[in-house]
Amino acid sequence: MSFSWLKSYMPRSLYGRAALILVFPVVSLQLIVSIVFIQRHYEDVTEQMTRSIVRELTHLVEMVEGAPPGRALAAGESVAAPLDFDIALPVDPPLSGDLRRFGDLSGRAMIATLRSDLPSIIAIDVTRNRRVFLWIDTARGVLEVEFSRRRVSASNPHQLLVIMIVLGAFMTLVSAVFLRNQLRPINRLAAAASAYGRGRVTKYAPSGAAEVRAAGNAFLDMRARIERQIQQRTMMLSGVSHDLRTPLTRLKLGLSMVDEDDAKPLLRDVAEMQQMLDAYLDFARGTTEGEREKIHPRQLLEELAQDAERAGRTVTLGSVEGEGEIKINGLAVRRALQNLIANAARHGSTVRLSLSITERAARFTVEDNGPGIPEEDREEALRPFSRLDPARNQDRGGGVGLGLAIAADVARSHGGMLRLGDSQDLGGLRADLVIAR
Ligand SMILES: Nc1ncnc2c1ncn2[C@@H]1O[C@H](COP(=O)(O)OP(=O)(O)O)[C@@H](O)[C@H]1O
Ligand SMILES: [Mg+2]
Incomplete structure (x- = not known):
């Protein structure tokens, strides 16, 4: 499998890539941890809380059923008040089944626990504002019980998420600043190398991480070696050209005393040699001058x-x-x-x-x-x-x-x-x- 198509989506700068390398695992880790942890934690806690409510509900139903027919509601209320339940008896059973909002994970866990632990439940409604309603079939008719949702659900589980996201964002920001500082020496090295490529020797001192320093020192060594070579080439060629010029001048002087017809071709040769020397000198000087x-x-x-x-x-x-x-x-x-x-x-x-x-x-x-x-x-x-x-332009000098x-x-x-x-x-x-x- 080839991932070359991915390349076009990747950031081009080292900074962008490093940021991606940093952010990607952090974000995935956060996502996985939040999903797994929150769901598990949320459902487990809800289940435990629901179990304790079931015990109270069972006690309530026992009190209602144990009382004589006319006193069932009063007997129930004597238990319901200290347990913080609102009850009504007898009521018409609701026609709809269990009601819960989509995505209400703790509601689902709660309904499942209530249903399995208290089979006499007719219906449960957890869609109302922070209150749970349930209807239980008893020997004295249908009993409606209402209590606070907080008693069965773990509260504010998203706090963890918020802390994680805020902290994650903050940490990423901090590392982005550090990363930027780490990249500065690389940019400085690139600038020095590109300036030297254009023939400019700029001031540069290696800094930053060990690898960048090593590259910087290697660049300085290389630059010094090239400079030395250029200098040697210049010195050698200009030395040779210069040293040859003096005997050439003497030769020219000597030829001027010889018979003109004999000297003409020789003088042309000397002039040509002088031109060549000039060209060598130009080349040797290059761009150093x-x-x-x-x-x-x-x-x-x-x-x-x-x-x-x-x-x-x-x-x-x-x-x-x-x-x-x-x-x-x-x-x-x-x-x-x-x-x-x-x-x-x-x-x-x-x-x-x-x-x-x-x-x-x-x-x-x-x-x-x-x-x-x-x-x-x-x-x-x-x-x-x-x-x-060379034959083509021999006559053109x-x-x-x-x-x-x-x-x-x-x-x-x-x-x-x-x-x-x-x-x-x-x-x-x-x-x-x-x-x-
Ligand atoms: N304007 C041009 N038209 C045709 N050929 C050229 C031209 N300029 C250069 N050349 C060819 O390129 C070669 C190299 O040129 P150059 O480096 O200037 O050397 P030189 O002029 O000393 O021969 C020349 O020998 C010539 O054959
Ligand atoms: Mg030429």
Whole structure:
């Protein structure tokens, strides 16, 4: 049997689930205990009380029957008064049988006991307001007896129920407060982890229950290790790039003294090597450089378009939707978008930039009219150092395969993503850089 359908009815939050786990057994326990206990208790007590009344009734009937015919009522009353019975004799027997209200559990127990212990009873009526009426067949005619219901029924059994429900509700409330306090450290851990996923190192100290603390410490260890690795990667790559730059500069200087025709291809190689080093450095820096700042995306887009124009590229501005500032690492996002624009300009002749700002995200779109990237190659294109079909863009001064990887890295560190698709209007690649707000 599968309970998967139950899932859709389950609360989604840990708080809701824990509350359910807590409340469900408490409520069922209360229900079962109240039903079983109250019914049993109620019926047992009623039965015992009824038995003692039966003894008094038997005595009353004996007195009535033992008296001479004319004095039966007086004899009965002499017993009835001290026993707190109201009697009448003789009366017409009622036509209806036993009367009781539906759900009157103690009434049922009482009638059953009276009937079995006092066979001469003709009828019993327990429907009247807190009074019991019964008619007994005696040798002096039908005797009507009336007495208080309280003498045969346990009073206020629902008090127990009320206490249980009120106390249960109160206890649940108290545990809800405690539960909430237990959940706070989990929420704090989740917030710290999600902030780190977006590239922000927030202050976090493990707290709460042992398991949560353990998870928190594990998270801190992991974060420190990742930070260390990033730092080492940055240091190594920038060290290598930096150290190579000096001999390269010397080489360039040396080549400038050689005969121009011989030096030309060599100089091109040196320039290319320098470009590669720059790309490595960019990748190594990743998103560790630069500060988070408030930026108008619209303004950023216009600046990028102007920069590209100055570099001799044709860039048009497409649709710009939405308003508002975003808080981003301006340096990193600028670098990511520059990479996308450079790619588009290399593979196509027209580049279009557009922007869409919504409540939750800002989306920068770079489109071109080049050949695009087939769907099955898009994942590969995002990987560092991957160049698709290097022969294809050799003559266009291909990079080292880091442009898209850097852009994707930057998007991820801003809680977003880089999406590659087809440009509907231009026919080439469409790159969406999505950044969470
Ligand atoms: N706008 C584009 N149109 C067609 N192909 C592209 C485009 N942008 C990137 N590519 C392909 O994706 C590969 C990876 O791009 P990228 O990471 O920027 O590396 P690089 O530009 O250094 O080659 C490129 O080699 C190219 O084949
Ligand atoms: Mg590139």
